[in-house]
Amino acid sequence: MNRKLMSLTLAIALAVxxxxxxxxxxxxxxxxxxxxTFWGGQAELNPGTLAVIEAAEEAxxxxxxxxxxxxxxxxxxxxxxxxxxxxxxxxxxxNSGSKLYDLNPSRCFLDIKDWDLVSRVDDAFLxxxxxxxxxxxxxxxxxxxxAIIYYKPDYEELGLEVPHTWAEFVDNCAKLxxxxxxxIELTAGDTWTTQVLFLGDYYNINAEYPTFAExxxxxxxxxxxxxxxxxxxxxxxxLVDYLNAxxxxxxxQDGNFAIGTGEAxxxxxxxxxxxxxxxxxxxxxxxxxxxxPGDDPDNHGLTVWEPMSFYxxxxxxxxxxxxxxxxxYFSEEMLNLYFETYGANGPSCIKGYTLPETVCDAxxxxxxxxxxxxxxxxxxxxxxxxxxxxxxQLTTAVAMGQMSGADAAxxxxxxxxxxxxxxxxxWE
Amino acid sequence: MEGKKRRNQIIGDIVGLILTAVIFLIPFYFMFxxxxxxxxxxxxxxxxxxxxxxxxxYLEVIKHGNYQLVTAFKNSAIxxxxxxxxxxxxxxxxxxxxxxxxxxxMTTIQSVIMLGLMIPASILPTIRxxxxxxxxxxxxxxxxxxxxxxxxxxxxxxRGFMSSIPVxxxxxxxxxxxxxxxxxxKVIFPxxxxxxxxxxxxVGVQTFNDFxxxxxxxxxxxxxxxxxxxxNYKGQLGNNYNLLFADIIIITVPMLILFLFFNKRIVAGMxxxxxxx
Numbered sequence: 001m002n003r004k005l006m007s008l009t010l011a012i013a014l015a016v017x018x019x020x021x022x023x024x025x026x027x028x029x030x031x032x033x034x035x036x037t038f039w040g041g042q043a044e045l046n047p048g049t050l051a052v053i054e055a056a057e058e059a060x061x062x063x064x065x066x067x068x069x070x071x072x073x074x075x076x077x078x079x080x081x082x083x084x085x086x087x088x089x090x091x092x093x094x095n096s097g098s099k100l101y102d103l104n105p106s107r108c109f110l111d112i113k114d115w116d117l118v119s120r121v122d123d124a125f126l127x128x129x130x131x132x133x134x135x136x137x138x139x140x141x142x143x144x145x146x147a148i149i150y151y152k153p154d155y156e157e158l159g160l161e162v163p164h165t166w167a168e169f170v171d172n173c174a175k176l177x178x179x180x181x182x183x184i185e186l187t188a189g190d191t192w193t194t195q196v197l198f199l200g201d202y203y204n205i206n207a208e209y210p211t212f213a214e215x216x217x218x219x220x221x222x223x224x225x226x227x228x229x230x231x232x233x234x235x236x237x238x239l240v241d242y243l244n245a246x247x248x249x250x251x252x253q254d255g256n257f258a259i260g261t262g263e264a265x266x267x268x269x270x271x272x273x274x275x276x277x278x279x280x281x282x283x284x285x286x287x288x289x290x291x292x293p294g295d296d297p298d299n300h301g302l303t304v305w306e307p308m309s310f311y312x313x314x315x316x317x318x319x320x321x322x323x324x325x326x327x328x329y330f331s332e333e334m335l336n337l338y339f340e341t342y343g344a345n346g347p348s349c350i351k352g353y354t355l356p357e358t359v360c361d362a363x364x365x366x367x368x369x370x371x372x373x374x375x376x377x378x379x380x381x382x383x384x385x386x387x388x389x390x391x392x393q394l395t396t397a398v399a400m401g402q403m404s405g406a407d408a409a410x411x412x413x414x415x416x417x418x419x420x421x422x423x424x425x426x427w428e
Numbered sequence: 429m430e431g432k433k434r435r436n437q438i439i440g441d442i443v444g445l446i447l448t449a450v451i452f453l454i455p456f457y458f459m460f461x462x463x464x465x466x467x468x469x470x471x472x473x474x475x476x477x478x479x480x481x482x483x484x485x486y487l488e489v490i491k492h493g494n495y496q497l498v499t500a501f502k503n504s505a506i507x508x509x510x511x512x513x514x515x516x517x518x519x520x521x522x523x524x525x526x527x528x529x530x531x532x533x534m535t536t537i538q539s540v541i542m543l544g545l546m547i548p549a550s551i552l553p554t555i556r557x558x559x560x561x562x563x564x565x566x567x568x569x570x571x572x573x574x575x576x577x578x579x580x581x582x583x584x585x586x587r588g589f590m591s592s593i594p595v596x597x598x599x600x601x602x603x604x605x606x607x608x609x610x611x612x613x614k615v616i617f618p619x620x621x622x623x624x625x626x627x628x629x630x631v632g633v634q635t636f637n638d639f640x641x642x643x644x645x646x647x648x649x650x651x652x653x654x655x656x657x658x659x660n661y662k663g664q665l666g667n668n669y670n671l672l673f674a675d676i677i678i679i680t681v682p683m684l685i686l687f688l689f690f691n692k693r694i695v696a697g698m699x700x701x702x703x704x705x
Contacts, residue, residue, distance in 0.1 A: 037649065041659075041663055042663030045660070067648065067649040068656060069659075078647075081552060081555070081644055084552055085552065085556065085559065085564075087559075253471055256471075280468065
């Protein structure tokens with residue numbers, strides 16, 4: 001008896017599932033049942049990306065399986081191992097620019113120059129993912145800048161103006177210090193952050209010495225010899241008196257908090273931190289951005305970094321599905337969804353796309369004006385493959401006042417020489 | 429005089445207990461407090477009690493990424509259980525034979541095994557080998573790798589312990605009519621209990637906490653192990669400390685239970701083999 005009951009239940013269950021299966025087929029979506037694997041770091045798998053993935057699963061019927069990459073040097077090792085064992089995810093996110101070069105992308109990533117999407121991306125980004133005529137990447141996020149992020153209420157309180165020259169900037173810092181504020185946040189606990197002033201100052205070098213990148217790559221232009229380039233290093237010296245008390249131990253996390261709540265007024269940092277800083281602030285309009293000032297008040301610009309890129313595995317079984325997913329990702333509606341959910345680091349690299357109203361003023365107003373005026377310049381790492389490996393140690397030493405800017409410039413030239421020789425350049 | 433000495437001892441005990449509590453309990457308290465704060469508050473990493481409680485952090489961690497943590501726990505549990513089982517069975521037998529038999533062959537085998545303690549595994553050749561065998565990215569291969577990596581250490585522990593078991597027992601068993609297999613199974617194996625506990629703990633914790641090996645040898649979202657889930661909350665730009673600590677606490681609990689359960693036996697097992705070589 002019992003057995004009969006059991007088989008009856010099973011039979012009914014079977015029938016029901018089959019019917020459900022039939023009804024699912026009736027409203028078939030183009031990629032029903034396809035699973036694509038997606039590999040990214042914690043920063044890329046942010047709420048914005050996850051929201052778009054969810055919408056894509058809904059609309060296209062495919063399933064996106066996300067896998068987390070630990071990032072940093074561990075992540076790089078892992079990626080290189082997986083490239084060597086020819087086992088990559090269908091879609092992944094990694095740096096554009098010189099780090100892409102290191103991977104020798106032709107052996108692992110799909111050349112997507114024939115895709116329609118590529119024509120919608122601006123040229124500055126494309127040049128950072130184009131190697132030997134092949135295009136490999138699409139922008140995962142928006143551009144960002146190495147700039148000064150500041151706490152606006154302090155400026156309003158003391159009636160300060162956004163500085164357009166370095167002298168004005170130092171002047172502002174002095175006034176802030178007099179008023180009992182901490183003018184500058186330095187987060188040497190994460191040493192990479194100390195480089196931002198040096199790297200972000202490249203706009204000013206380029207403005208005064210347009211052939212610098214070229215001559216530097218050939219080994220002719222030296223930081224210690226060209227005054228405007230030496231300035232990138234000596235600027236740190238002017239700031240030693242204005243730093244926060246916990247400068248040597250503070251981390252990026254502390255910096256987000258210090259600027260968001262007005263504990264400190266300025267922070268030299270990449271604008272990728274903006275969504276995290278505004279999350280700490282009472283109101284997003286309190287946070288502003290300006291480029292590292294030079295000496296010419298009429299030419300105050302922004303040094304720009306390109307975003308991380310999406311790359312497609314060459315041997316993926318699901319290239320069609322990945323392409324459909326990316327087409328979907330770059331639809332206006334989804335870009336809006338992404339930027340509304342997560343926020344933006346800077347203006348988008350998609351031609352003709354404007355960021356939604358909800359993106360913070362720091363990006364939509366403060367940064368956009370540099371882009372509109374054409375006063376932007378790509379960071380040196382996108383124009384020259386050479387970067388000294390001890391850069392962050394040197395900038396930290398100068399920023400902490402342990403070394404003079406001129407000495408650091410000399411040391412850095414030596415350091416660059418080692419990198420250049422390793423890359424096969426003949427510097428003499 | 430006697431009373432004074434006794435009093436000093438009690439004071440010493442109390443100071444010791446307080447120190448232990450400070451050293452071991454405060455980190456736990458710290459993690460727990462962060463795990464029930466809001467994101468903003470937790471990012472400040474203060475030890476203060478939260479202004480409002482957010483126990484839903486735990487729920488969020490469990491639900492994150494389509495219940496990724498549940499999958500991860502399943503994977504880690506399978507990996508740990510089978511690694512420990514495999515090592516206990518093979519390690520005990522190998523340790524027995526190596527300790528009881530003398531001769532050139534055994535010395536050679538033993539030194540080869542001990543080499544494994546010093547020589548690290550190379551990643552890419554292993555992956556290539558797994559690929560050619562068609563078992564790359566399977567739980568089976570991961571268990572085998574963990575067993576292979578921890579075999580030398582296990583055998584070393586077993587061998588040391590084995591020397592404290594008198595040979596007389598085996599002779600007696602032999603006279604009573606046991607064959608060799610029965611001697612091992614019925615006499616020796618049951619006597620190994622203290623060292624089994626030590627190995628279950630050491631190997632279990634090591635395998636459960638292993639981060640790098642699963643990262644390289646067992647990639648793929650479906651194969652995530654618990655340690656990898658921590659990276660969902662930790663990144664270059666900023667961390668979600670509240671969720672990170674909630675995740676850490678959830679992950680720590682199973683190992684803590686295992687430890688409390690076997691705690692007493694560990695020291696016994698470690699010391700037992702220490703005197704005789």
